[in-house]
Amino acid sequence: xxxVTQLDSQVPVFEEAPVELRCNYSSSVSVYLFWYVQYPNQGxxxxxxxxxxxxxxxGINGFEAEFNKSQTSFHLRKPSVHISDxxxxxxxxxxxxxxxxLVFGTGTRLLVSP
Amino acid sequence: ETGVTQxxxxxxxxMTNKKSLKCEQHLGHNAMYWYKQSAKKPLELMFVYSLExxxxxxxxxxxxxxECPNSSHLFLHLHTLQPEDSxxxxxxxxxxxxxxxxxxxxxxTRLTVL
Numbered sequence: 001x002x003x004v005t006q007l008d009s010q011v012p013v014f015e016e017a018p019v020e021l022r023c024n025y026s027s028s029v030s031v032y033l034f035w036y037v038q039y040p041n042q043g044x045x046x047x048x049x050x051x052x053x054x055x056x057x058x059g060i061n062g063f064e065a066e067f068n069k070s071q072t073s074f075h076l077r078k079p080s081v082h083i084s085d086x087x088x089x090x091x092x093x094x095x096x097x098x099x100x101x102l103v104f105g106t107g108t109r110l111l112v113s114p
Numbered sequence: 115e116t117g118v119t120q121x122x123x124x125x126x127x128x129m130t131n132k133k134s135l136k137c138e139q140h141l142g143h144n145a146m147y148w149y150k151q152s153a154k155k156p157l158e159l160m161f162v163y164s165l166e167x168x169x170x171x172x173x174x175x176x177x178x179x180x181e182c183p184n185s186s187h188l189f190l191h192l193h194t195l196q197p198e199d200s201x202x203x204x205x206x207x208x209x210x211x212x213x214x215x216x217x218x219x220x221x222x223t224r225l226t227v228l
Contacts, residue, residue, distance in 0.1 A: 032214050096212065100215075101159060101162070102157075102159070103156075
């Protein structure tokens with residue numbers, strides 16, 4: 001079965017510092033991976049996704065992620081965070097079981113302070 | 115209005131009440147989803163509809179009853195809920211149920227069961 005692990009429930013960081021949010025997956029088939037962000041009192045918004053091709057994926061708001069098959073990871077990075085990046089970040093893997101099913105991790109709360 | 119909208123945004127109900135959550139997508143998509151988001155738990159897929167036909171019922175209790183009258187609207191009818199059903203209920207849509215297209219989420223309905 002496919003699953004996603006986000007080991008860090010919360011990551012505090014200072015403004016303008018770099019950040020990495022970790023995501024590991026388990027899968028025995030082709031992997032499609034996603035990062036979503038949820039700002040307070042809002043729904044989820046897609047940051048970026050990996051379907052195939054280049055292992056370095058660039059998303060919105062300056063975020064990027066690297067697909068690493070050997071380490072089964074898809075970590076999210078940003079070189080310099082802003083206060084406005086404070087949010088919950090979810091990693092997800094797509095199951096294609098006749099319909100599109102996203103399996104989400106438990107989320108990582110990014111707390112950016114001045 | 116664009117994207118995926120949900121009403122109401124907040125709902126408080128007693129265990130004997132009957133209420134409904136509404137979701138509307140303005141994206142011309144063919145697939146719609148209901149998710150439950152509880153604190154400290156991954157998002158749980160509840161129901162999937164494709165072209166108004168239910169294609170997945172993820173072992174959800176019968177006190178939750180979905181309805182999809184057309185491809186733009188999705189309802190979740192609630193009756194005799196339990197306090198543990200308190201959560202954020204998110205609706206999402208995608209172009210096609212079997213594609214790798216992005217799922218677009220609504221802002222959610224925060225449900226509190228007293």
